[in-house]
Amino acid sequence: MLERLGRCIFRRRWAVVIAWLCIFAGASIFAPRVTQVLKPGGYSIGKSESVVAYNDLHRAYGYRDLTFSVVFTGPPGARAKIHSDAVAFRCRASARFGAALAVTPPVWSPDGVVAIERVYSNPRDDFGAGFAGPLRAMLPHGSVRGALTGPSAIFHDMETISGEDLRRVEIVTLPIAAIVLLLIFGSVVASGTPVLMAPVTVTLALAAVYFVGHRVDMSIFVLNTASMLGLGVAIDYSLFMVHRFRQELELGRDVETAVAHTVATSGRAILVSAMVVTVGFYALTLSGVQMLRSLGIGGSIVTAVSLLVALTLMPAVLAFLGPRINLLPVVPRRLSTRRLWRKHSLWVMQRPIPIIGVVATIILVLGLPAFHLRVGIPGPQTLPASVDSRYGNDLLDRHLGYANQSPVLVVVKRDAGTPPSSYQSAAFTLLDRVCSSKEVAGIAPVPVPDSPGQIRSCQDLLTASQNVLSRQGAQARAFARGHHVYLLPVFLRTDPSSAEAERYVRMLRREPPIKGYTILIGGQTAGQMDFDSFLYSRFPWVIFFVIVTIFVVLLVAFRSLLLPLKAVVMNIFSVLAAYGVVVFAFQDAHMARLLGFTPVGNIDSIVPVFLFCVLFGISTDYEVFLLTRVQEQYLITGDNEESVATGLEFTGRIITSAALVMIVVFGAFSFASLAVIQEIGLGLAVAVLVDATLIRALLVPAVMRLLGRWNWWLPIRGFPPIRRRPAKTATATSRSPAAE
Structure with a gap:
């Protein structure tokens, strides 16, 4: 056909x-x-506890998204100019967007160096990123500079940088690929x-x-x-x-x-x-x-x-x-390399056990860092430090400290039938739990404070809850009667993506329930944990599907039981090496200076899953090209070693060349501006490199030499019939083009 x-x-x-x-x-x-049509996010799970907590807050209070934070800074002595420019920006933004955006008045950081405005919007499909361009056009760019940051600005910049990276990589990789192909052809x-x-x-x-x-x-x-x-x-x-x-x-x-x-x-x-x-x-x-x-x-x-x-x-x-x-x-x-590939394969098959030992050791060394792999969801640090939204976020980190971090949101829902009078004792119990960790810096009245001074320490709050004046108690009971959902924004001394923050959330979720109340834990850390828990609970099924499906495809294609098993094991080696190098480079930050990224101590949550699925397909791709030629020769001669040598003789050069093109393309993306794209690019490049050199050129011929004729055994059928031909015909066939 x-x-x-x-x-x-x-x-x-x-x-x-x-x-x-x-x-x-x-x-x-x-x-x-x-x-x-491309959208941000995708790191949340619809029915997870953190999403339910957010939805409850939205229904109870019309909870609005923090879309942007605007940071104004200038030279020493320019305080009046900074304030006037911030007020002018607020007026222009309010006049243009009206009720679509709520812009808060400017407030000063505790050190009086930067002025900050917060911009809120109702939830939108694009996270409000469509406002970023017009708002940036309103910012001052003279002696006083305004920086637009926040979730929506970060997404807008990621979108812009993705397009710029793509154009730059195409300009670089296509000429390099052309040069590689010129050397090949x-x-x-x-x-x-x-x-x-x-x-x-x-x-x-x-x-x-x-x-x-x-x-x-x-x-x-x-x-x-x-x-x-x-x-x-x-x-x-x-x-x-x-x-x-x-x-x-x-x-x-x-x-x-x-x-x-x-x-x-x-x-x-x-x-x-x-x-x-x-x-x-x-x-x-x-x-x-x-x-x-x-x-x-x-x-x-x-x-x-x-x-x-x-x-x-x-x-x-x-x-x-x-x-x-x-x-x-x-x-x-x-200038042909066929003879070299043939000599190489025969050399490998003469010493299969030492070759297998050396290659396995190299792959194990490359893969060792993978055993302490830690995943997380990217934040502003995924962007280069020179980008406006990253620059603005770094300013907020510098001048607000942990007040700029995403808090752990403790959402308390009073169950139907629970009297409001129980609110005070429940609040005290909950406060005692929340403050039981040394990681807690304090609790704020709002999830987005403008100053660390708004965050009260646990000791102050516990003391205050034990010495409530009658008037304050009456106000608390009145609030409890009017609301059934309450919020405690808990700020930690550690980064929201850190292992310490995850341990804290896990501790809160393990606490026994408070009678008459439902406690939900939300916020960035909880959302990240819910996402990772859901994704990696399904990852084993993804692995099972990929391995079984590819095994069946190869079983049908090559009519062999051991060759598909060998291919699966070889692919796992490639994936392990890729994981190890990515962890070594990004999580352990050994290539931070070379690749120009900010270390965050983890790998993007999607990267291990993505790499596994894609690499299994690409690695099997090269396996198909090689084994097709080996099988063709074996069915003619019945000589396993000769078939492997002939297969590498005719496909080694073209598979290596194809891999080299892949390495050039994927390697170029490891120098992109977004950390997650860098991780994927480097992982793919390393896996293809390992697959084309250590796996296909060394491990495959060595293993096939040890397996001998059992490479081609299939239960029930046994060994395939050999269509033996005269030596002259077989030689002529071996010099025909490979079935590539």
Whole structure:
């Protein structure tokens, strides 16, 4: 069927190319608009305790979101100018947005250096990020500077930086990928053709995400992850097609037959590969987390578009080029590495046990840091320090201290039938619990204080609760009669994402209930814990789905029991190495200066799950290309060692080349501006590097040498029948193009 598709595309190549040009032109209109449908957040779980606490507060008090904090600063002696500019900003913002935004009057930090205004809004789908641009235009930029920070400003800046990173990475990676391909193919035309497929794929994929985003919530991180994968996968698939097409021409076949055989052989391998990679992306949708689901959808779209480009547009382009694919030679084609790969594989198979021991030791050393991996949800520190919202948040941290941190929100609900008179004793009991930890700095009357002075220490509050005057007691009882939901914003001395903060929340949640009251714990720390608990309670099922599905696909493809098991173990090695290097670089901060990020002591919660699913697909992708050729030779000769050597001889160079392109693309994203994208980029690059060198070049031939003919055993069927051919025929077949 695929061969017929290739011949059909050859005969209708003009129509295919014109159709793709029209599709590309249409996609170019919608792809730049993709950020309009991408959403922030995605780190909350709908029915979790922290979300229920927030919803109860919203229903009881019309609780509004803190959308922005505005920080005004200037030179010494400019206090009057700072105040007047802050008042002018408030007037302009109120006049333009009216009731949509509530801007508080300016207040001074305790040291009198900066003035602060808070901007509140009702909950919005975009978290109020749409206000960021107009508000920034109203800020002073002279001797007095205004900085817009807060959740919505941070998201707005993440969106802007994601687009800038994407453009910068494309400008850098495409020329580098072209140079790599030039060294691989030795011809300007042959190397340039796969590179041209990358922007087509990414543009069409982002346009598709734009339309899907109108129906399904899609995370802002889809922009970079989809582009990252689109660049790598599109070039890889096109590389395999060009490589096989040139081999077909070398055998003296006419262009139509060469195109047809290329689609039938490399096209089949790419189809199987795309199915395997899609399994990994589909597994992300099973996580139950909106952000990962959207990344899974985005990755599936990218893979489908890459497959479509490789099986339709690329054959049409090859049909037009024909022998001209070898035009503008730069590197002599006689410089072949096949003999080197063959010698290498035979050398490895002569000493399998030492090779396995050395490789396993290296992977274990790389993976050791993964055993103290700690996850968390990113905050302002995910942005570069020079970005406006990060700069403003750093100012607030400097001048407000822990008063700028997100508090633990203790929400108290009085149950129906509980008399208001019990409020005072319940409050005392709860206060005693809340203040039982040395991590507590104090409690404020509001969740967003403007000064540390608004945060009262636990000792003061406990003393006050024991010495309540009659008038104060009457006021408390009157408040209790008028409300059934109460809030205690508890401020800690430690960062909300720290292990100490999580232990504190866990301690509060373990406390026995107070009769007649329901206690809910919310806030950033509790929300992070609820998200991580939900995600990682489902992660084992995601792992199970990925492993079982890929095992079954390989079992059917290669009719072997041990080869799929071996592939699963090898993939786990690659994932372990990636986890270890990411923890070493980011959590342990050993690459903070090199990559230019601010260490926060954890890894983004989504990164381990995302890396596992994507890497299992990509690693299996290379396994398919290698084992297809090994199996083809084994069924001819029945000689296991000869088959492995021949497989590496014909696929080692192209798999390593494809991996090198992937490493260039993924590695470029490790120098992005957003920490989460850096983590994903570095993890993918390291895993592909380990897979293409330690795993495919060393561990696979060593293990297959030890397993011998049992590589090809299948229960019930036993060993496959060998279609033995005369030596001359077998040799000729071994020198035919690999089924890549």
